[in-house]
Structure formats: C-alpha cells, structure tokens
Amino acid sequence: MEIFQAHSVILRARSKYFHSAFSSNLVKKEGDFYIFKKPNVTSIVFKIILKYIYTGTILGNIENNIIELLLVANEMELYELVEYLQQCIINFNNDWIELNGVKLYDFISHHKDVFPKLQELCNNIMSQKPKLLIDSNEFWGLDDEALLSMIQLDYLEMKEVEIWDNLIKWGIAKNSTLNSDMKTWSVKEYDILKETISKFIQHIRFFQMTSQEYYCKVRPLSKLLPKELEEDLLSHYIVPEYKLATKVLPPRKTQNDKIFDSTILTRKYFNIISYWIDNGQEKLPKFTESV
Structure with missing residues (x-):
C-alpha cells in the first residue's frame, strides 16, 4: 500500500468529497495528521487525482486507467474532471474501443444515469458496430446486466439469430462446468444453461427469424425455452395464422x-x-x- 501526503486545506477547498470526509468521523486523526484510507483506488489513479486537485491539470498517459479514473473522479465530486474524461473517451479511436469496449460497456451498464454521454456512446457503438464488442476476446466476461442492456436495444445491427447464437456461447462461457460440445450434454447441463440465460429469453425476437434460422439454430435447443414459447414458435413456423399466446416483439430498427x-x-x-x-x-x- 502506497502512502501519500497532502494538505487537508487544499483537499477541502477543491473537493466537496474531501470536505465532507474531513468534517465527519470517516477520517481518523493521529497527532497533526489525518489518516485517509481508500483501498478501492489504485495508487496510480490516486496520484493522478492528487495532481489534478493541486494543479488542475492531467499529465501523462491515462488511456489504460481512464475508466477507474472516471469513477473515482465522480465519487470525489470532481465534476469538471468527469466531463473532461468523458470527452477523452468519446474522442478515442476505434483501436481503443476494440481493446476496452467490453470493459467500458460493462462499466456504463452499472452507471447509466451517471455518465449519460458515455451511455449514448455505448448505445451508438452497439447499435452500429456490435461486432466490435462481440468479436472481442473480452466479450465472454461481460456481466449479466451489461449483456441484458445490449439485448434490449431496439437499434442493433445484428440478425436476431446471431444474437441468439452469441447468447448461447456467452452462457456456456459463464459456466466452467459446461463444455462446448452440446451433443454430449446431460439434462443437468441443459438446465444449468437454461437458468443462466433465462432472463434474456423474453428480449430475443425469435419470431423475426426466418424459418431456416429457427429450424437450424433454435429448434435443436428448444429445451432451453419456456414451454409456451417453444410451442408458439413451432406453431408459428408451421401454421403462420396460428394465434400465439406469446407476446411478439417487433423487428429491431x-x-x-x-x-x-x-x-x-x-x-x-x-x-x-x-x-x-x-x-x-x-x-x-x-x-x-x-x-
């Protein structure tokens, strides 16, 4: 753990967060020194924050730490820095997005109302170039809420069958006990995958797939679907006029x-x-x- 020394007067003056912290019992005082611990912040990021508080400037390469830096700046109520960092991310090129897009999307999915500019950026990336993220090696590490946010988008430049296919791969990757050869699976293994992807099923627009896509990609895995949806899909593709019990979502835009x-x-x-x-x-x- 690295130790930093700073002037409490400057910290109070430049940050409401520190002003509140020093005015409460959150900070312990030993002699003439306040002891302030932030175990959730890396020393690299805290050093950048201190430099900004003292000088109002950001020095050095921040690309590798910018997401953590943004989160800490927001926590410490350094809102001018927050605006600056958001604009930096928006201005980054596609190479940065390819390397960090999943991490960024994951982060934003948990802070939707905090960073609206980045939320809009992520939605635009996902709607226009979703494969920038889906083809990334980091995609399989995307958490539930981030993936759900993506699948719920009305504007998503992907075929519905591709969304389904990648959901299955994501679900398998999330469970280390599942192997990629589904032909060898037992009922228990199908139940594990069914539970993993259950919250996403209602947002997949199965009825917008072609009959060939349904037959080749969905029908063999129909045991992963709720019984009513499974029967409605079969009826829909055999008897198109059949009245469905399932709510049919419109095509993506x-x-x-x-x-x-x-x-x-x-x-x-x-x-x-x-x-x-x-x-x-x-x-x-x-x-x-x-x-």
Missing part, C-alpha cells in the same frame, strides 16, 4: 429508422412536409439549402 425517428427536422424539410399537407405533393415548390 435500422440506423435509417433511427434517422426518421428523430424529433429534430431542418427548416427545409419541415417546410416541405408542411407544404405537402397544405397543398399536395404535386405542387411542391423548390427550396434552397441555407448555410
């Missing part, structure tokens, strides 16, 4: 859908739509683009 769903319209297109309503499309005037 594409990026084009996202554009049209936007509540922001330029004046040009607002004028065009208004003119259509008032006069009909055949009398459409010409509009020039304003800069």
Whole structure:
C-alpha cells in the first residue's frame, strides 16, 4: 500500500468529497495528521487525482486507467474532471474501443444515469458496430446486466439469430462446468444453461427469424425455452395464422429508422412536409439549402 501526503486545506477547498470526509468521523486523526484510507483506488489513479486537485491539470498517459479514473473522479465530486474524461473517451479511436469496449460497456451498464454521454456512446457503438464488442476476446466476461442492456436495444445491427447464437456461447462461457460440445450434454447441463440465460429469453425476437434460422439454430435447443414459447414458435413456423399466446416483439430498427425517428427536422424539410399537407405533393415548390 502506497502512502501519500497532502494538505487537508487544499483537499477541502477543491473537493466537496474531501470536505465532507474531513468534517465527519470517516477520517481518523493521529497527532497533526489525518489518516485517509481508500483501498478501492489504485495508487496510480490516486496520484493522478492528487495532481489534478493541486494543479488542475492531467499529465501523462491515462488511456489504460481512464475508466477507474472516471469513477473515482465522480465519487470525489470532481465534476469538471468527469466531463473532461468523458470527452477523452468519446474522442478515442476505434483501436481503443476494440481493446476496452467490453470493459467500458460493462462499466456504463452499472452507471447509466451517471455518465449519460458515455451511455449514448455505448448505445451508438452497439447499435452500429456490435461486432466490435462481440468479436472481442473480452466479450465472454461481460456481466449479466451489461449483456441484458445490449439485448434490449431496439437499434442493433445484428440478425436476431446471431444474437441468439452469441447468447448461447456467452452462457456456456459463464459456466466452467459446461463444455462446448452440446451433443454430449446431460439434462443437468441443459438446465444449468437454461437458468443462466433465462432472463434474456423474453428480449430475443425469435419470431423475426426466418424459418431456416429457427429450424437450424433454435429448434435443436428448444429445451432451453419456456414451454409456451417453444410451442408458439413451432406453431408459428408451421401454421403462420396460428394465434400465439406469446407476446411478439417487433423487428429491431435500422440506423435509417433511427434517422426518421428523430424529433429534430431542418427548416427545409419541415417546410416541405408542411407544404405537402397544405397543398399536395404535386405542387411542391423548390427550396434552397441555407448555410
């Protein structure tokens, strides 16, 4: 454990967190010194935080520690630093995202309301380039809440059968007792996987798969599904008119859908739509683009 010395007056003045800590019984005093322990913060990150509190600057390469640094800065109520670090992450290139995307997405899934800019960034990455994360070696370490957050996205540029396939692989990776050859599995092993993926099943849009995808990828694993869903899927692909008991989720949206769903319209297109309503499309005037 590394020991740092700092001036309590400066810490109080620059951080509400330290001001509250020094004003309470959280910090023990020995002689003229306050003893402040933070076992959950690495010495590298604490050194960066102290440097920022004293000088208002961030020095050195922070890419490898930026997620922990962001969390600690937020805990210590250093909100200007929080804004700066969020912008740094947003500006990082794809190489950083490929290496750290899973860790970032995992982190944000537990702090959705704390870092809205990064939440939007993660959702955009997952909706546009989900394979940046899914193809990562770190994907199988993604925790339940992070994966659930991803699967619940309406905008996700992946085929539903690919989402299902990767959910199965993730579930197997989460259980060290399960081997990858499912043909050799016992009932007990299927029950373990069924329990692992149970919370995700209702968010998979099975009814949007093709009959071939269902037959090849879902039907052989139908014992992992709730009985009612299993029967409804079989009925749906054999008798399409069959009335289903299961709630059918709509298809996921594409990026084009996202554009049209936007509540922001330029004046040009607002004028065009208004003119259509008032006069009909055949009398459409010409509009020039304003800069």
